[in-house]
Amino acid sequence: MIPTPDLSHLSAKDYDHVYEPAEDTFLLLDALEEDEKELKDLHPSISLEIGPGSGCVSAFIGKILGPSVLYLCSDINPHACTCTRATGTQNKVTLDVINASFASPLTLRLKHAVDIILFNPPYVPTIQEEMSDAQDKCSISGSWAGGTDGMNVTNIFLEHVEVCLIDLQP
Amino acid sequence: MVRLITHNLLACHVKGCTTNNFPLQFRDVQIELREAEFNPEFLKGFLSKLEWKALVDASRQLGDTTLPPDIPEMLDDDFLKNLHHVLLEIHVEEGIMSCPNCKHDYPILNGIPNMLLAEHEIG
Numbered sequence: 001m002i003p004t005p006d007l008s009h010l011s012a013k014d015y016d017h018v019y020e021p022a023e024d025t026f027l028l029l030d031a032l033e034e035d036e037k038e039l040k041d042l043h044p045s046i047s048l049e050i051g052p053g054s055g056c057v058s059a060f061i062g063k064i065l066g067p068s069v070l071y072l073c074s075d076i077n078p079h080a081c082t083c084t085r086a087t088g089t090q091n092k093v094t095l096d097v098i099n100a101s102f103a104s105p106l107t108l109r110l111k112h113a114v115d116i117i118l119f120n121p122p123y124v125p126t127i128q129e130e131m132s133d134a135q136d137k138c139s140i141s142g143s144w145a146g147g148t149d150g151m152n153v154t155n156i157f158l159e160h161v162e163v164c165l166i167d168l169q170p
Numbered sequence: 171m172v173r174l175i176t177h178n179l180l181a182c183h184v185k186g187c188t189t190n191n192f193p194l195q196f197r198d199v200q201i202e203l204r205e206a207e208f209n210p211e212f213l214k215g216f217l218s219k220l221e222w223k224a225l226v227d228a229s230r231q232l233g234d235t236t237l238p239p240d241i242p243e244m245l246d247d248d249f250l251k252n253l254h255h256v257l258l259e260i261h262v263e264e265g266i267m268s269c270p271n272c273k274h275d276y277p278i279l280n281g282i283p284n285m286l287l288a289e290h291e292i293g
Contacts, residue, residue: 078282099284099286105183105276108181
């Protein structure tokens with residue numbers, strides 16, 4: 001049983017700007033822990049998390065897989081970037097963080113090169129405008145406003161997955 | 171921090187900027203050195219993902235001259251230790267990464283590179 005990452009360095013003030021880990025976060029952690037063997041069997045070199053928020057998930061997978069992996073984290077929200085880096089430090093996992101939209105600055109170099117891609121996306125169904133407004137402001141509402149059927153952000157993410165994820169097809 | 175392992179994976183993504191948009195050129199940098207655990211197997215495994223010339227050029231921009239111009243045939247301990255240091259222990263905390271093609275500047279503040287684009291720059 002791998003302990004949940006230590007987030008004691010984050011305060012209520014941080015959670016005004018950054019998604020506080022909740023049931024959906026812990027569901028993802030449980031799933032990763034359940035897949036520990038499969039993840040290790042990949043002998044991964046690169047893990048990429050989109051929207052790490054507090055940094056909880058990447059810190060957790062860092063505990064599962066150890067220091068022989070490059071943990072890249074890309075968040076559109078600059079507060080989330082600062083929190084993610086601090087969470088890495090707090091949990092002794094090196095997280096390389098960039099303030100970016102999805103994996104946009106990485107897609108040229110990381111075509112079919114990423115072993116593990118992680119995202120707990122904004123999935124709450126909202127009007128399109130609320131989602132795009134949230135993304136434009138790079139604020140906390142970007143962590144839940146998902147647009148039409150809650151899928152707008154996820155659909156863009158899936159395009160990035162197609163480009164970056166290692167192609168296991170023979 | 172922007173480490174050179176990450177810098178080697180970042181390209182300019184301004185709309186229409188599709189040639190000579192990698193690697194980004196460092197300017198006005200403040201660096202910090204932080205020790206990292208030496209893992210030769212990780213380094214050997216990662217070599218094939220690196221753009222070597224870009225890494226060497228970036229390391230020289232940051233004042234390190236230990237990497238050879240080409241990857242040697244024998245990956246001896248000295249080479250791996252130098253590679254380890256360059257890839258993982260040099261942290262750019264402040265500075266600018268600039269696109270050699272379109273000249274867009276990506277600032278690095280408090281160790282976080284800002285790769286966001288204005289609306290008109292997005293493809």
